[in-house]
Amino acid sequence: MSEATMTRREWLLTDRPQSRLQARLGRAYVAWRRFTANKLAVIGLVIILGLVFLAIFAPLLAPHSPYIGDLAKARLLAPGAGHWLGTDDQGRDILSRLIYGSRLTLQVVLLVAVIAAPIGLLVGTVAGYAGGWVDAVLMRITDIFLAFPKLVLALAFVAALGPGIGNAIIAIAITSWPPYARIARAETLTVRNSDYIQAVQLMGASPWRIVLRHIMPLCISSLIVRVTLDMAGIILTAAGLGFLGLGAQPPLPEWGAMIASGRRFILDQWWVAAAPGVAILIVSLGFNLLGDGLRDALDPRGSGQ
Amino acid sequence: MPKVIVNERGTEMNRETISSRMRPLLAGAAFSLLLVSGGMAPAFAETPADTLVQAWAIDDTITLDPAESFELSPAEFIGNAYDMLVRLDIADTTKVKGGIADSWTVSDDGLTYTFKLKPGIKFASGNPVTAEDVAWSFERVVKLDKSPAFILTQFGLTGDNVAEKAKAADENTFVFTVDKAYAPSFVLNCLTATVGAVIDKKLVMEHAEAKTPSDEYKYDTDFGYGWLKTNYAGSGPFKIRDWRANEILVLERNDNYYGEKPALARVIYRHVKESATQRLMLEAGDVDIARNLEPGDLDAVSKNADLATTSAPKGTVYYISLNQKNANLAKPEVREAFKYLVDYDAIGSTLLKGIGEIRQTYQAKGVLGALEASPYKFDVAKAKELLEKAGLKDGFSVTFDVRNTQPVTGIAESFQQTAGQAGVKIEIIPGDGKQTLTKYRARNHDMYIGQWGMDYWDPNSNGEAFTSNPDNGDDASVKTLAWRNAWDIPELTAQSKAALLERDNGKRAEMYQKLQQEALETSPFVMIFQQIEAAGLRGAVKNYKLGPSMDTNFLASVTKQ
Numbered sequence: 001m002s003e004a005t006m007t008r009r010e011w012l013l014t015d016r017p018q019s020r021l022q023a024r025l026g027r028a029y030v031a032w033r034r035f036t037a038n039k040l041a042v043i044g045l046v047i048i049l050g051l052v053f054l055a056i057f058a059p060l061l062a063p064h065s066p067y068i069g070d071l072a073k074a075r076l077l078a079p080g081a082g083h084w085l086g087t088d089d090q091g092r093d094i095l096s097r098l099i100y101g102s103r104l105t106l107q108v109v110l111l112v113a114v115i116a117a118p119i120g121l122l123v124g125t126v127a128g129y130a131g132g133w134v135d136a137v138l139m140r141i142t143d144i145f146l147a148f149p150k151l152v153l154a155l156a157f158v159a160a161l162g163p164g165i166g167n168a169i170i171a172i173a174i175t176s177w178p179p180y181a182r183i184a185r186a187e188t189l190t191v192r193n194s195d196y197i198q199a200v201q202l203m204g205a206s207p208w209r210i211v212l213r214h215i216m217p218l219c220i221s222s223l224i225v226r227v228t229l230d231m232a233g234i235i236l237t238a239a240g241l242g243f244l245g246l247g248a249q250p251p252l253p254e255w256g257a258m259i260a261s262g263r264r265f266i267l268d269q270w271w272v273a274a275a276p277g278v279a280i281l282i283v284s285l286g287f288n289l290l291g292d293g294l295r296d297a298l299d300p301r302g303s304g305q
Numbered sequence: 306m307p308k309v310i311v312n313e314r315g316t317e318m319n320r321e322t323i324s325s326r327m328r329p330l331l332a333g334a335a336f337s338l339l340l341v342s343g344g345m346a347p348a349f350a351e352t353p354a355d356t357l358v359q360a361w362a363i364d365d366t367i368t369l370d371p372a373e374s375f376e377l378s379p380a381e382f383i384g385n386a387y388d389m390l391v392r393l394d395i396a397d398t399t400k401v402k403g404g405i406a407d408s409w410t411v412s413d414d415g416l417t418y419t420f421k422l423k424p425g426i427k428f429a430s431g432n433p434v435t436a437e438d439v440a441w442s443f444e445r446v447v448k449l450d451k452s453p454a455f456i457l458t459q460f461g462l463t464g465d466n467v468a469e470k471a472k473a474a475d476e477n478t479f480v481f482t483v484d485k486a487y488a489p490s491f492v493l494n495c496l497t498a499t500v501g502a503v504i505d506k507k508l509v510m511e512h513a514e515a516k517t518p519s520d521e522y523k524y525d526t527d528f529g530y531g532w533l534k535t536n537y538a539g540s541g542p543f544k545i546r547d548w549r550a551n552e553i554l555v556l557e558r559n560d561n562y563y564g565e566k567p568a569l570a571r572v573i574y575r576h577v578k579e580s581a582t583q584r585l586m587l588e589a590g591d592v593d594i595a596r597n598l599e600p601g602d603l604d605a606v607s608k609n610a611d612l613a614t615t616s617a618p619k620g621t622v623y624y625i626s627l628n629q630k631n632a633n634l635a636k637p638e639v640r641e642a643f644k645y646l647v648d649y650d651a652i653g654s655t656l657l658k659g660i661g662e663i664r665q666t667y668q669a670k671g672v673l674g675a676l677e678a679s680p681y682k683f684d685v686a687k688a689k690e691l692l693e694k695a696g697l698k699d700g701f702s703v704t705f706d707v708r709n710t711q712p713v714t715g716i717a718e719s720f721q722q723t724a725g726q727a728g729v730k731i732e733i734i735p736g737d738g739k740q741t742l743t744k745y746r747a748r749n750h751d752m753y754i755g756q757w758g759m760d761y762w763d764p765n766s767n768g769e770a771f772t773s774n775p776d777n778g779d780d781a782s783v784k785t786l787a788w789r790n791a792w793d794i795p796e797l798t799a800q801s802k803a804a805l806l807e808r809d810n811g812k813r814a815e816m817y818q819k820l821q822q823e824a825l826e827t828s829p830f831v832m833i834f835q836q837i838e839a840a841g842l843r844g845a846v847k848n849y850k851l852g853p854s855m856d857t858n859f860l861a862s863v864t865k866q
Contacts, residue, residue, distance in 0.1 A: 071722075162734075163734065163735050
C-alpha cells in the first residue's frame with residue numbers, strides 16, 4: 001500500500017503513523033470526530049464562536065452607541081423596530097450594550113483562564129511530583145482557598161482591591177485556581193511512578209524538566225476540560241460581582257451590572273433585565289455544552305481504540 | 306429628619322432615602338402578605354370612619370423617646386403626639402408659632418428667652434403642663450446626651466449648667482439662656498425639633514430607674530430613659546397608645562389636648578415594606594394611605610379614579626461636589642462649566658420622577674431665606690466656552706466616586722455622558738456607602754455625588770454645611786462640606802456666622818439668600834435636586850397634607866368622609 005493511493009482520511013487514521021506529526025494529527029482527527037458526533041457539543045461550539053464573532057466585530061454589528069443614550073426621549077423603550085431589545089434607564093440601546101458586553105465577558109473568561117489554569121497546573125504538578133512536605137504545604141494552602149465559598153472570597157478581594165473589571169478578574173483568578181491544582185496533583189500521582197518517568201530520571205533529567213516536559217502535558221487535557229466547564233461559573237461570578245456593583249465600572253456594558261440596573265424595572269419594563277440575563281444564560285450554556293463535549297472527546301481512556 | 310452617626314452631623318449615612326428603603330425583602334413581603342390575609346388584623350374591606358390606617362415602612366423606629374429619636378418615621382409620631390414650646394407654622398414654614406408657649410420675649414442682649422406658657426393646659430395623663438416640665442425636658446436631653454442632643458447643646462448647654470440656663474422662673478414662665486446673641490429665629494427654629502418636645506416629668510419619673518453614677522454617666526437616675534423608649538408622656542393632639550416594633554403603631558386622640566381636637570379617633574400605622582403590597586392594600590381599601598410607593602406604583606395610583614396622590618419636598622438635597630485640591634476642578638470656569646453640563650430637564654423628568662424635584666440652590670424649599678433660582682440649563686456650547694477660557698480646550702480626565710445605589714448612580718452616568726460631550730472624561734469609581742464616604746471625608750476624592758439632610762429646620766443647618774469653612778487645614782476640627790471639598794472661603798464663612806447672629810428676620814433671610822446666590826455662582830457644589838415624599842390616598846381621606854419635614858406631617862386636621 002503506497003502513500004499515494006491513501007485518502008487523507010486513511011492517512012490520518014492509520015495504525016502505523018510514519019512520523020510524529022502524522023500521529024498527532026491522527027489523534028486530533030479522532031478527537032474531532034468524536035466531538036462532532038456529539039450534537040450538543042457542536043451547538044456549544046457554535047455559541048462560543050458566535051460570541052467571539054460578536055466581540056471581534058462589535059463596532060460593525062452594534063446599531064447604536066453602547067455608551068451614549070437619549071435620557072429625555074428614549075428611556076425604557078419597549079423592544080421595537082428602532083431598538084430591537086429596547087432601551088435601558090439611561091436611554092441606551094440594550095442590543096448594542098449586549099454586543100459590546102460580549103467583549104468584557106470574553107476578556108474576563110480568557111484572562112481568568114490564562115491566569116488561574118497555569119497557577120493551578122504548576123502548584124498541582126509540583127506538589128504531586130515532589131510529595132512530602134512540599135506536597136503537604138501546597139495542598140494545605142489549596143485547602144484554605146477551597147474552604148471559602150468562591151463568590152464570598154472574590155467579594156472580599158474586590159472589596160480590598162477596589163472595584164473595577166481588572167480587579168474583578170484578579171479576584172476571580174485568585175479564587176479559581178485551587179480546583180485545577182487538585183486535578184493536576186491527582187493526574188501527577190497516577191503517572192509519577194510510571195516506567196517512562198523513571199526512564200527519564202535515569203537519563204539524569206532534573207525534576208523541573210520532568211515536571212514541565214513530561215508530566216504537565218499529560219495533565220493538560222483534563223485541565224482544559226475542567227477550565228471550559230468552569231467558564232460558565234466564571235461568567236456567573238463576574239456577573240455576580242457586576243450585579244453587586246463591584247465588577248465593571250459604569251458605563252461599561254457588563255452583563256451583570258446591566259441586570260442590576262434593570263432589576264428596578266422588572267415588573268413594568270422586564271426586558272431591561274431579561275436581555276442580559278438571557279445572554280448570560282446562553283453563553284454559560286454554550287461553555288457547559290462545549291466543556292461536556294471536550295471531556296468526551298479528550299478523555300484519554302476512551303481514545304485510540 | 307436625618308440620623309446622625311458617630312460624632313457626625315452629616316447625614317449621608319442615614320437610612321438612605323425614602324425610596325431606597327423599599328428594598329425587596331422576601332421576608333418582609335411574606336410578612337406583609339400575612340397581614341393582608343388577616344393573620345393579625347381582622348380582615349375588613351373598609352377601614353372604620355373614625356380611624357385612619359396607613360401602610361408605611363416603620364422599621365427605622367427604634368425608640369419613641371424624643372431625647373434620642375433621630376430617625377424618619379418616629380419624627381412623625383413624635384411630631385403628632387408631643388408638643389414643643391414653639392411649632393413650625395405650617396402655613397408659612399419660615400415662621401414659628403406658639404406650641405406650649407403662649408408668648409415669648411427676647412432680652413435686649415439677645416441672650417435670654419422668656420416663654421410664657423399657655424395657662425391651664427394638661428398632658429395626656431391629666432398632669433398640668435408647667436414650666437418645671439419644660440426645664441426638666443431640656444435637662445433630660447442634655448444629660449442623656451443622645452444623637453439629637455447637639456441641637457440644644459449648641460446653645461452652650463452642658464450637664465453642669467443646664468439647670469441654671471434652662472429653668473422655671475415660676476409655674477408658667479420658662480427662661481432659656483443661650484451663650485451668644487443668636488438670631489432669635491435660629492433659636493426658635495431649633496426648639497421646634499422633636500428633641501425639644503415637652504415631657505410629663507411626673508409621669509416619667511414614676512418609671513425612672515436608679516443608676517449608680519460613674520465616669521461615663523454622672524447621674525443617679527436614668528430620667529425614665531428605659532421606660533420612655535416604648536411609652537408615651539406628651540401633650541400633643543394624639544397620644545401614642547401602642548407600638549410593636551416592625552408591626553404596628555397606634556395613635557389615639559388626646560382628649561386633654563388644648564387646641565382643636567382631631568377629627569379622627571385613632572391613626573394606625575401598619576408596617577408594610579413592599580411598595581407593590583402597599584399599592585394592593587390601598588386599592589383594596591385595607592389602608593387609607595400608602596407611604597412607600599415607588600414611582601411605578603405611584604403612577605398607577607394616580608391613574609386610579611378612587612385614589613389620589615400627594616407629595617411634598619423634604620429637607621434632603623443631592624449634589625455633585627468638586628474637590629478643590631484637584632487643580633483642574635479648582636478653576637472657577639471649570640466649576641461654572643460643570644453646572645452647565647447637567648441635563649437638569651431630562652434627569653428631572655425621568656430619573657427623579659416621583660422622588661425629587663430639580664433644585665439648584667442648597668437650602669430646602671420652604672425654609673427661611675431659601676432662594677428660588679435655577680439659572681443653569683444644559684448647555685454644552687457654553688460649557689465648552691468656559692473650559693476653553695480655563696485653558697482646557699481639549700477637556701480633561703477626572704474620577705468620580707459614586708455610591709452604587711440609585712438614584713445617584715443613574716445621575717452620575719447621565720452626567721458622565723453629558724460631560725463627555727464637552728470633552729470631560731469622567732471615570733466613575735463605584736463603591737458602597739462606607740467606602741465612598743470614607744474617601745470623601747478624607748478629601749481624597751476628585752468628584753463625589755451625595756445627599757445632605759437638614760439636621761433641624763433652620764437655614765443655618767445647610768448654610769453652615771455648604772458655605773462655611775473656618776479652617777481649611779487638613780487637621781481642622783470643624784469639617785463642613787465646604788471643608789471636605791477644600792473650598793477656602795473666609796468671607797462666606799464670616800457671612801454665614803453673621804447670619805447666625807442677625808436678629809432681624811428679614812435681614813437674616815436676605816443674608817442667607819446672598820450666601821446661596823454666591824454659592825450658586827462660585828461654589829464647587831453642583832446642586833441637583835431636593836427629595837420629595839409622596840403618598841397615595843383613598844378618595845375618602847381629606848385634608849391630608851405632607852409637611853416639609855417628617856415631624857410636620859400633621860394628622861390633626863385629617864378627616865374621612
